[in-house]
Amino acid sequence: MNKPLIYGLLLSILMVAAPHADHLPLWISALCIALLTWRAYLTWSGNPLPKRWLLMTITFASVGGILISFHALFGREVGVTLLILLTALKFMELRNARDAMVLVYLACFIIITNFFYSQSIPIALYMLATLLVIVTTWVHLHGQHIALKPRLRIASTLLLQSVPLMLVLFILFPRVQGPLWGLPQDAFASSGLDDKMAPGSLSRLSLSDEVAFRVSYPDKLPRRDQMYWRGPVLWEFDGRTWTQGRTAATIAPEFTDTSDGISYSVTLEPHNKTWLFALDMPEHISIPVRLTYDFRIVRNEPVKARLRYEARSFLTYHANLHEAERQIQRALQLPPALNPRARELAADWRAQAEAVPPPQPSPGGRGSDHSLTEINKSIVRNALNYFSRENFSYTLEPPPLGLHGIDDFLFKTRQGFCEHYASAFVFLMRAAHIPARVVTGYQGGEYNEMGDYYIVRQSDAHAWAEVWLDQQGWVRIDPTAAIAPARVELGLSAAVSDTAALPFMARNPPQWLLNLRMNWDTLANRWNQWVLGYNTELQFAFMTRLGMESVTWQKLALNMAAGLGIVVALFTLFMLRHLLVRRPDKVQAAWLRLCRKLAKAGLPRAAYEGALDYTARIAVIHPELADAIREIGMRYSALRYEGQASKQQEQEFIRRIAEFLSFRNRRKLG
Amino acid sequence: MLTALKQRFRTWLFRPKIESGTVTLTQRRIFILPTRQGLALGFMLVLMLLGDINYNLSLGYVLTFLLAMMAVMSMLHAFRNLAHLEIRAGRVEAVFSGESARFVFHFRNSGTLDRYQLNLRDSNGSTVSFDVPAQQDSEIIFPVATSRRGWLKPGQLTLYTEFPLGLFHAWSHLHFDTRCLVYPKPLPDAVLPSGDAPDGTGKRNIAGDDDFAGLRNYVAGDALPRIAWKAYAREQGLQVKQFSAQVGEELWLDFSTTPERDLEGKLARMTRWVLDAEAQGLRYGLRLPESELLPNNGSAQRGECLRRIALFRLPESK
Numbered sequence: 001m002n003k004p005l006i007y008g009l010l011l012s013i014l015m016v017a018a019p020h021a022d023h024l025p026l027w028i029s030a031l032c033i034a035l036l037t038w039r040a041y042l043t044w045s046g047n048p049l050p051k052r053w054l055l056m057t058i059t060f061a062s063v064g065g066i067l068i069s070f071h072a073l074f075g076r077e078v079g080v081t082l083l084i085l086l087t088a089l090k091f092m093e094l095r096n097a098r099d100a101m102v103l104v105y106l107a108c109f110i111i112i113t114n115f116f117y118s119q120s121i122p123i124a125l126y127m128l129a130t131l132l133v134i135v136t137t138w139v140h141l142h143g144q145h146i147a148l149k150p151r152l153r154i155a156s157t158l159l160l161q162s163v164p165l166m167l168v169l170f171i172l173f174p175r176v177q178g179p180l181w182g183l184p185q186d187a188f189a190s191s192g193l194d195d196k197m198a199p200g201s202l203s204r205l206s207l208s209d210e211v212a213f214r215v216s217y218p219d220k221l222p223r224r225d226q227m228y229w230r231g232p233v234l235w236e237f238d239g240r241t242w243t244q245g246r247t248a249a250t251i252a253p254e255f256t257d258t259s260d261g262i263s264y265s266v267t268l269e270p271h272n273k274t275w276l277f278a279l280d281m282p283e284h285i286s287i288p289v290r291l292t293y294d295f296r297i298v299r300n301e302p303v304k305a306r307l308r309y310e311a312r313s314f315l316t317y318h319a320n321l322h323e324a325e326r327q328i329q330r331a332l333q334l335p336p337a338l339n340p341r342a343r344e345l346a347a348d349w350r351a352q353a354e355a356v357p358p359p360q361p362s363p364g365g366r367g368s369d370h371s372l373t374e375i376n377k378s379i380v381r382n383a384l385n386y387f388s389r390e391n392f393s394y395t396l397e398p399p400p401l402g403l404h405g406i407d408d409f410l411f412k413t414r415q416g417f418c419e420h421y422a423s424a425f426v427f428l429m430r431a432a433h434i435p436a437r438v439v440t441g442y443q444g445g446e447y448n449e450m451g452d453y454y455i456v457r458q459s460d461a462h463a464w465a466e467v468w469l470d471q472q473g474w475v476r477i478d479p480t481a482a483i484a485p486a487r488v489e490l491g492l493s494a495a496v497s498d499t500a501a502l503p504f505m506a507r508n509p510p511q512w513l514l515n516l517r518m519n520w521d522t523l524a525n526r527w528n529q530w531v532l533g534y535n536t537e538l539q540f541a542f543m544t545r546l547g548m549e550s551v552t553w554q555k556l557a558l559n560m561a562a563g564l565g566i567v568v569a570l571f572t573l574f575m576l577r578h579l580l581v582r583r584p585d586k587v588q589a590a591w592l593r594l595c596r597k598l599a600k601a602g603l604p605r606a607a608y609e610g611a612l613d614y615t616a617r618i619a620v621i622h623p624e625l626a627d628a629i630r631e632i633g634m635r636y637s638a639l640r641y642e643g644q645a646s647k648q649q650e651q652e653f654i655r656r657i658a659e660f661l662s663f664r665n666r667r668k669l670g
Numbered sequence: 671m672l673t674a675l676k677q678r679f680r681t682w683l684f685r686p687k688i689e690s691g692t693v694t695l696t697q698r699r700i701f702i703l704p705t706r707q708g709l710a711l712g713f714m715l716v717l718m719l720l721g722d723i724n725y726n727l728s729l730g731y732v733l734t735f736l737l738a739m740m741a742v743m744s745m746l747h748a749f750r751n752l753a754h755l756e757i758r759a760g761r762v763e764a765v766f767s768g769e770s771a772r773f774v775f776h777f778r779n780s781g782t783l784d785r786y787q788l789n790l791r792d793s794n795g796s797t798v799s800f801d802v803p804a805q806q807d808s809e810i811i812f813p814v815a816t817s818r819r820g821w822l823k824p825g826q827l828t829l830y831t832e833f834p835l836g837l838f839h840a841w842s843h844l845h846f847d848t849r850c851l852v853y854p855k856p857l858p859d860a861v862l863p864s865g866d867a868p869d870g871t872g873k874r875n876i877a878g879d880d881d882f883a884g885l886r887n888y889v890a891g892d893a894l895p896r897i898a899w900k901a902y903a904r905e906q907g908l909q910v911k912q913f914s915a916q917v918g919e920e921l922w923l924d925f926s927t928t929p930e931r932d933l934e935g936k937l938a939r940m941t942r943w944v945l946d947a948e949a950q951g952l953r954y955g956l957r958l959p960e961s962e963l964l965p966n967n968g969s970a971q972r973g974e975c976l977r978r979i980a981l982f983r984l985p986e987s988k
Contacts, residue, residue: 142834
């Protein structure tokens with residue numbers, strides 16, 4: 001094994017495993033680096049490889065360590081960790097070409113494990129570069145004396161040639177919709193909204209620049225303060241955390257007096273949860289889903305791959321005017337004996353509202369109901385006024401809260417993020433005997449001019465409230481808007497103070513940077529839709545668009561074979577062209593023509609005869625042509641073997657041959 | 671039955687025949703099969719594809735297809751690495767039995783592409799690796815161990831390559847009519863028979879070992895005891911001590927005077943005689959039961975004598 005080859009292998013493995021350092025336990029990364037460094041040192045110094053018992057000890061110890069830190073030896077995360085660790089250990093017993101080959105294959109295999117974590121454009125490019133390093137090393141393995149430059153050339157030729165073939169396969173290979181077997185629980189990372197909310201859960205999310213989904217509106221745009229993307233609806237409160245709770249669906253969701261319909265299409269990033277996002281309130285979704293009693297859209301399967309759907313929503317609506325009694329009771333429950341001051345405040349508001357004399361009963365006759373609604377409405381107004389009047393502030397870093405969290409927030413700290421406001425508001429409403437619940441989701445988004453769509457990021461996560469009012473159904477109230485209207489109107493960066501730790505890009509970066517980011521996101525969006533999201537449906541749609549009628553997988557396979565055949569044939573032609581003996585130059589061609597003609601006249605050149613001997617022999621046989629043919633022979637050998645041929649001499653030679661072969665002479669030759 | 675069929679199939683497929691002149695490796699002569707490493711890669715690719723489907727990894731598909739197609743292209747590259755090479759067998763120097771015969775093959779690469787990592791292997795498994803740069807002729811020496819005198823043929827050679835990725839084994843069979851003359855291994859030391867002095871004064875023990883006359887360079891076949899080890903120690907190279915002998919003396923190396931009882935032993939002694947006689951500048955003739963060579967000296971005489979001894983009573987001696 002020569003040293004550069006081992007260094008090449010080390011570099012390949014290092015490059016291919018480097019992105020994993022992000023999520024491997026630190027000690028594994030350190031151990032792998034140590035092993036690779038050790039191997040590099042042994043190679044450099046020429047010392048022998050470690051003894052077998054030492055390697056076995058390290059192997060067992062580290063596998064034991066993995067067992068302790070992961071509590072398992074199966075699953076994706078553990079599998080990747082073991083793979084990388086064993087690859088690093090394999091280096092310590094790299095002795096022959098076979099071991100090197102195993103390492104090359106392992107390197108290729110580790111590339112694919114990187115795609116579990118990210119399939120972004122930068123990762124794809126990085127892996128392509130890594131693949132080039134691997135293939136260069138691979139070629140080195142089979143041609144150990146070849147210099148780096150020709151090796152690199154051969155490797156890149158191989159890679160470049162396989163790209164068009166790969167594209168044919170990628171587009172036409174009949175896709176099977178996975179999964180084929182049960183995926184391990186940790187198969188997909190989940191990020192984004194959870195189905196519970198505690199202080200801090202949303203503000204943590206708002207630090208993430210990750211894309212939650214992208215929306216495009218084909219017809220018209222909603223107003224910004226209408227862009228409420230409904231996610232989990234939370235009913236139950238234990239004093240700190242809001243959860244969905246359990247319920248048996250009682251009545252079907254019902255929307256009345258709907259208007260302001262709007263259509264849009266959503267490309268949802270996989271979040272490993274069953275819910276989808278839609279604008280309040282969804283009317284139609286293009287894929288099979290279920291609308292729950294609290295107007296969430298859920299699917300049977302968690303979203304594990306990027307999902308695209310068309311939807312239509314009504315921005316103006318009355319939702320569940322006739323809510324089931326049981327749900328109303330749920331929407332009033334509070335944990336007992338917590339937050340006494342908040343309860344007191346709510347009771348005060350109730351008393352105040354009821355003290356105000358009701359207006360004249362309307363002719364409709366449902367006066368008492370109406371006045372009840374008015375009372376509830378005035379309590380809601382009171383609460384919102386309370387938030388905007390008192391010295392509340394909107395911040396990403398609120399101080400911690402005690403056991404009576406709502407009391408602490410309302411009367412002491414008065415600093416909070418949207419989850420604090422939503423939580424406190426719903427608590428107050430329930431304490432004031434108004435049915436209310438917390439709704440989480442996303443609000444707003446960022447417009448991308450390049451691609452004409454909105455990007456909704458994790459930092460757009462939001463929580464708001466819904467109260468149920470008689471004759472109006474569930475009404476959305478966003479207490480955050482009362483404290484920081486800019487959050488709803490302009491987005492997060494406008495609403496929080498400059499010192500808050502927002503993602504850099506969520507601030508006000510220079511315009512060119514914004515443009516760059518938008519271009520990049522457009523590219524990423526196309527990449528997501530066309531490369532990463534290329535599945536059976538898209539494949540069939542694409543083939544139909546290309547003019548294939550009634551797409552079947554047999555047809556795809558046939559086309560694939562044909563496409564591959566054509567490309568390979570083209571490459572074969574192109575590659576073998578270099579091998580054929582090059583065509584003779586003009587001098588050679590003229591000489592060969594002369595020989596052919598003379599052979600026809602019965603004077604073939606013998607294999608052993610040089611040009612001079614041959615022409616001399618002809619000169620003897622045909623004395624009348626002797627001078628001409630001798631001259632030709634001399635010129636030919638001068639041009640051929642003396643290595644100094646000017647253009648003129650070449651032309652002169654060709655001219656003489658033409659003259660010799662002229663009609664008159666040919667007759668003499670008979 | 672099956673082996674017979676297999677043999678016939680091989681005969682039909684590979685068309686083994688002995689060739690002379692220049693052989694060009696055309697398409698028809700090059701065969702390709704995947705290696706074990708190639709099959710292992712195929713297995714790994716199937717695993718990867720299953721993973722891609724299961725986890726819906728688009729970039730996984732890209733990688734799997736890229737590797738698979740690279741393997742396919744490497745087949746073409748392996749083929750191209752052999753295609754259109756022109757090969758002819760070169761002149762082979764005779765050797766003494768026990769030395770290795772150095773068969774010479776001229777590889778001509780008239781294309782503009784370097785050919786890397788070609789291997790030439792004989793049926794015993796000994797292999798020579800080499801490159802043939804673009805638009806060049808390379809002389810490849812293929813050593814074969816010798817153990818008995820007579821004509822040695824390299825038999826069918828296999829020219830193969832697994833370049834660039836080791837996934838495919840491309841090969842071509844070469845069977846040239848080249849051969850190497852193997853002289854018998856000379857006895858380590860033997861006293862020359864007495865010669866006739868040109869003045870006809872009768873026999874006299876020649877040897878001429880008495881008078882040291884100087885040193886000359888070592889040539890293959892010189893007796894070990896005659897090597898001037900002192901000169902070698904002085905780093906003057908391998909030299910052989912020469913002893914005076916009367917110039918112009920005529921010496922008959924006669925088969926019938928050899929004391930050995932077996933044929934090979936007799937021939938080994940005669941070989942030694944020829945070498946010594948030539949080294950001492952004597953005029954010597956060869957007398958074998960069926961033929962006779964008149965006394966002479968010089969490398970031509972030495973060559974002819976050794977040739978006759980080497981081929982003595984061998985069926986293929988023509």
